[in-house]
Amino acid sequence: xxxxxxxxxxxxxxxxxxxxxxxxxLPFLIVFKISLSTPTLAQPPYVPSFNSLAEIWEKARQFTxxxxxxLASDSLYYSSYFSSLRIAAISTLLLxxxxxxxxxxxARAPRAIQPMLxxxxxxxxxxxxxxxxxAWIGILKPEGLLSAFLIWLGVxxxxxxxxxxxxxxxxGIVYAYLPFMVLPLYASLEKLDPTxxxxxxDLGCPPWKAFWLITVPLSLPGIIAxxxxxxxxxxxxxxxxDLLGGSDTLMIGKTLWxxxxxxxxxxxxxxxxxxxxxxLVLPIVVYQHMQARQVEAAR
Amino acid sequence: MNRSFSAVNLIxxxxxxxxxxxxILLVVIYSFNDSRLVTVWGGxxxxxxxxxxxxxxxxxxxxxxxxxxxxxxTIATVLGTLAAVALTRFRRFRGRTLFSGLAYAPLVMxxxxxxxxxxxxxxxIGLDRGFWTVTIAHITFxxxxxxxxxxSRLVTFDRSxxxxxxDLGCPPWKTFFVITxxxxxxxxxxxxxxxxxxxxDDLVIASFxxxxxxxxxxxxxxxxxxxGVTPEINAVCTLLIGLVSIGVIIASLVQKRSIIERERAExxxxx
Amino acid sequence: MATRALxxxxxxxxxxxxPTAVPLIRFDxxxxxxxxxxxxxxxxxDIHEREFFALLGPxxxxxxxxxxxxxxxxxxxxGRITLGGEDMAGRPPYRRPTNMMFQSYALFPHMTVEGNIAxxxxxxxxxxxxxxxxxxxxxxxxxxxxxxxxxxxxxSGGQRQRVALARSLxxxxxxxxxxxxxxxLDKKLRQDTQFELMDIQVTLxxxxxxxxxxxxxxxxxxxxxxxxxxxxxxxxxTPGEIYEQPNSRYVADFIxxxxxxxxxxxxxxxGRVTIGSAEAEAPxxxxxxxxxxxxxxxxxxxxxxxxxxxxxxPPAGTANALTGTIFDIAYLGxxxxxxxxxxxxxxxxxxxxxxxxxxxxPISWDDKVHLWWAxxxxxxxxx
Numbered sequence: 001x002x003x004x005x006x007x008x009x010x011x012x013x014x015x016x017x018x019x020x021x022x023x024x025x026l027p028f029l030i031v032f033k034i035s036l037s038t039p040t041l042a043q044p045p046y047v048p049s050f051n052s053l054a055e056i057w058e059k060a061r062q063f064t065x066x067x068x069x070x071l072a073s074d075s076l077y078y079s080s081y082f083s084s085l086r087i088a089a090i091s092t093l094l095l096x097x098x099x100x101x102x103x104x105x106x107a108r109a110p111r112a113i114q115p116m117l118x119x120x121x122x123x124x125x126x127x128x129x130x131x132x133x134x135a136w137i138g139i140l141k142p143e144g145l146l147s148a149f150l151i152w153l154g155v156x157x158x159x160x161x162x163x164x165x166x167x168x169x170x171x172g173i174v175y176a177y178l179p180f181m182v183l184p185l186y187a188s189l190e191k192l193d194p195t196x197x198x199x200x201x202d203l204g205c206p207p208w209k210a211f212w213l214i215t216v217p218l219s220l221p222g223i224i225a226x227x228x229x230x231x232x233x234x235x236x237x238x239x240x241x242d243l244l245g246g247s248d249t250l251m252i253g254k255t256l257w258x259x260x261x262x263x264x265x266x267x268x269x270x271x272x273x274x275x276x277x278x279x280l281v282l283p284i285v286v287y288q289h290m291q292a293r294q295v296e297a298a299r
Numbered sequence: 300m301n302r303s304f305s306a307v308n309l310i311x312x313x314x315x316x317x318x319x320x321x322x323i324l325l326v327v328i329y330s331f332n333d334s335r336l337v338t339v340w341g342g343x344x345x346x347x348x349x350x351x352x353x354x355x356x357x358x359x360x361x362x363x364x365x366x367x368x369x370x371x372x373t374i375a376t377v378l379g380t381l382a383a384v385a386l387t388r389f390r391r392f393r394g395r396t397l398f399s400g401l402a403y404a405p406l407v408m409x410x411x412x413x414x415x416x417x418x419x420x421x422x423x424i425g426l427d428r429g430f431w432t433v434t435i436a437h438i439t440f441x442x443x444x445x446x447x448x449x450x451s452r453l454v455t456f457d458r459s460x461x462x463x464x465x466d467l468g469c470p471p472w473k474t475f476f477v478i479t480x481x482x483x484x485x486x487x488x489x490x491x492x493x494x495x496x497x498x499x500d501d502l503v504i505a506s507f508x509x510x511x512x513x514x515x516x517x518x519x520x521x522x523x524x525x526x527g528v529t530p531e532i533n534a535v536c537t538l539l540i541g542l543v544s545i546g547v548i549i550a551s552l553v554q555k556r557s558i559i560e561r562e563r564a565e566x567x568x569x570x
Numbered sequence: 571m572a573t574r575a576l577x578x579x580x581x582x583x584x585x586x587x588x589p590t591a592v593p594l595i596r597f598d599x600x601x602x603x604x605x606x607x608x609x610x611x612x613x614x615x616d617i618h619e620r621e622f623f624a625l626l627g628p629x630x631x632x633x634x635x636x637x638x639x640x641x642x643x644x645x646x647x648x649g650r651i652t653l654g655g656e657d658m659a660g661r662p663p664y665r666r667p668t669n670m671m672f673q674s675y676a677l678f679p680h681m682t683v684e685g686n687i688a689x690x691x692x693x694x695x696x697x698x699x700x701x702x703x704x705x706x707x708x709x710x711x712x713x714x715x716x717x718x719x720x721x722x723x724x725x726s727g728g729q730r731q732r733v734a735l736a737r738s739l740x741x742x743x744x745x746x747x748x749x750x751x752x753x754x755l756d757k758k759l760r761q762d763t764q765f766e767l768m769d770i771q772v773t774l775x776x777x778x779x780x781x782x783x784x785x786x787x788x789x790x791x792x793x794x795x796x797x798x799x800x801x802x803x804x805x806x807x808t809p810g811e812i813y814e815q816p817n818s819r820y821v822a823d824f825i826x827x828x829x830x831x832x833x834x835x836x837x838x839x840x841g842r843v844t845i846g847s848a849e850a851e852a853p854x855x856x857x858x859x860x861x862x863x864x865x866x867x868x869x870x871x872x873x874x875x876x877x878x879x880x881x882x883x884p885p886a887g888t889a890n891a892l893t894g895t896i897f898d899i900a901y902l903g904x905x906x907x908x909x910x911x912x913x914x915x916x917x918x919x920x921x922x923x924x925x926x927x928x929x930x931x932p933i934s935w936d937d938k939v940h941l942w943w944a945x946x947x948x949x950x951x952x953x
Contacts, residue, residue: 008472020401024405024439120319128539131520134524182431202664203669208535262426273416
């Protein structure tokens with residue numbers, strides 16, 4: 001639509017652009033600014049006033065890195081960050097181990113039923129995330145269904161202690177994020193030309209070896225996309241560690257929530273958010289780059 | 300190779316789907332449990348559904364949530380479709396890199412950060428928190444999902460259809476409405492549904508951006524869940540699961556029927 | 571072209587006529603069913619060492635299934651396949667001494683040209699030095715030396731085809747299987763590559779089995795051609811025999827252009843068979859030793875280029891003389907093809923070589939013409 005009138009074009013671009021600038025970009029700048037404010041100035045209800053340039057300058061002079069120093073001095077914060085990254089990384093690995101065979105089996109299923117399998121994978125993620133996490137409470141708690149079932153089977157005689165541990169968080173993340181891992185894996189495995197595996201076999205390569213030499217390298221885009229797609233949100237996850245994890249399960253999303261709703265310390269909460277964002281900038285940029293490349297490739 | 304769909308694959312699929320569906324099924328089953336205890340089956344009962352009807356707070360929250368979801372999904376669909384058109388059709392304009400960054404980032408942005416930053420914005424500009432702030436927040440984060448869904452359809456769109464329309468004398472804006480939009484409509488509808496359910500489901504962003512009188516259903520569920528598993532919550536969850544499942548199934552049936560009809564029409568045309 | 575040198579070698583090569591020769595490949599009463607569909611039906615076939623053998627037929631005739639059973643991708647439902655005297659039953663593709671060049675080439679997209687060629691060699695546990703020198707040799711054979719480090723998507727269609735060939739040849743297989751190897755190339759490149767394939771086959775002394783639906787390709791490259799239909803072999807013979815002595819209407823019709831005239835046997839004596847046909851006033855004569863009963867239905871097949879066409883009547887007593895009207899003319903440069911309509915409505919093709927640049931009195935549309943052919947030019951078909 002090269003000859004589209006400039007004002008129509010302007011309208012198409014400007015409307016969503018403005019919206020995102022005001023409600024997505026600007027808030028981050030505010031978070032950044034508040035993270036540099038002193039807590040005393042920022043007692044809620046916090047209403048910054050930008051009445052005059054002089055006042056802004058005055059405010060700017062009061063900027064402080066105290067909040068960041070506080071984050072560095074208190075072990076709660078850096079162990080929260082570390083623990084979030086660790087839990088997200090382990091969960092991503094678990095998701096790959098569980099999701100890959102699942103996606104592989106889907107891609108090898110008869111063509112006719114593949115759309116149905118795909119819908120069955122997506123369907124749970126259309127139902128509420130909160131409900132799906134909640135469902136595990138009834139299963140995992142000591143007097144819950146899993147323990148009762150295993151005791152009935154005679155496998156164990158004491159109720160399992162899974163609820164309120166890190167294990168429960170892993171189970172929750174793997175369960176809630178499985179579709180996001182399976183879908184990109186399936187997309188790349190489904191594109192794999194089966195004659196490549198025939199060619200490998202024809203050239204003397206047994207199936208298990210062909211899997212490592214052909215299937216895995218060619219599904220690498222799916223592996224990377226799936227891993228980023230679950231790792232990034234898992235780092236900032238709040239609901240799962242809050243409902244399934246114990247008080248000793250530290251995750252930064254939970255810490256931020258507590259800092260905000262519990263301690264009402266907005267500058268520190270903002271500083272927590274800024275650092276979390278910095279931690280995720282690299283993976284987010286890598287992921288976006290890949291997304292953009294994929295869209296370009298689809299052209 | 301024909302034998303490639305082996306027993307191992309069948310087992311992987313069975314275990315995978317069992318893992319995905321058993322927890323949800325348990326919630327549904329126990330919503331009909333007469334007993335208050337999870338592990339005890341006290342017989343079939345619909346009393347928890349009846350008690351829901353008397354729960355004013357929950358019903359109010361549900362009504363607020365549906366209104367927010369409908370409004371935010373509709374606006375997000377308009378904005379998201381525009382964003383998708385801008386990103387696929389206009390290859391070069393000032394700030395395009397920033398724009399595409401803004402359009403993709405919310406997909407992976409941790410919800411706590413989105414929620415916190417929007418709240419601070421609303422406080423900074425002095426907007427009273429409540430129904431409208433949650434709606435704005437939901438538009439912002441669901442817009443990006445709509446954009447991605449619509450964009451994936453637009454990149455495979457045959458541009459010669461638009462060129463044909465314009466060649467036949469149709470002005471560009473009209474071409475968009477009579478040619479482009481009808482063809483990408485399934486993606487736009489899918490985007491709307493996605494935005495609707497995401498809004499319906501959101502706890503974290505709504506918790507940050509809400510105010511008095513605008514408590515959403517997930518927030519109500521969350522606060523009861525923190526107190527433990529209750530049969531009423533099982534019943535609410537079952538209703539929600541049922542509604543979403545019916546919606547998705549109807550949507551896929553409609554889509555399937557349109558595919559079948561198109562195939563039949565094509566066969567007729569060919570025969 | 572190297573083909574000139576091949577002439578004498580090929581002329582003396584005919585192990586299939588030697589009753590003491592042991593075939594390299596033997597399909598013994600092989601049947602393959604997919605559910606209720608029979609792809610290959612009780613088929614027996616011998617292929618000899620160093621032979622260039624073509625399986626020819628329309629899609630769905632079972633030719634690809636036959637090849638895939640030899641490669642090990644499908645197991646026969648019934649019957650036996652032996653290769654070099656060994657029964658191949660139950661042996662997976664990665665333990666068979668065959669290599670295949672796939673129709674889609676199936677090049678590994680994440681590996682370079684070198685990596686693709688070396689893939690099979692690595693599976694055999696060859697040393698690095700051996701692999702490198704073999705890869706080098708294959709690159710040279712297929713003239714790909716300058717593309718060794720490229721990935722498949724950086725190559726043209728013809729180059730990819732050569733990589734696929736180099737990869738399947740690298741292991742020096744007992745049998746090279748070629749599945750529609752040239753289908754994706756344009757006509758000119760296809761013809762050049764056909765000669766290259768023949769050259770490589772003789773140079774390396776390997777057995778090639780090619781599957782194709784292109785009769786011209788099969789005729790060009792192969793020592794012997796098997797024409798298949800509905801899972802069965804219809805005729806197995808040299809290209810010359812297939813063209814000049816088809817054993818059935820199916821083969822005659824499938825290979826090249828041909829006119830087929832139906833009739834009933836009216837007599838047979840002294841190596842001549844006469845047939846009465848509704849298309850001709852006088853009985854048609856064909857040279858044949860066949861011993862067919864009177865009144866059975868039979869067909870005479872005659873190639874367009876073996877039919878004479880003229881505005882003037884042939885001398886009285888000429889066999890197989892017909893008259894007709896020119897229905898259409900196609901000028902092809904070297905040949906002109908005339909479609910002649912007989913009084914009964916049937917249309918025959920007649921082609922004439924354009925040997926001079928000008929024709930004194932060209933035959934034109936709607937002209938009344940005479941056509942005839944020698945009894946030796948036609949073939950008598952009973953099925």
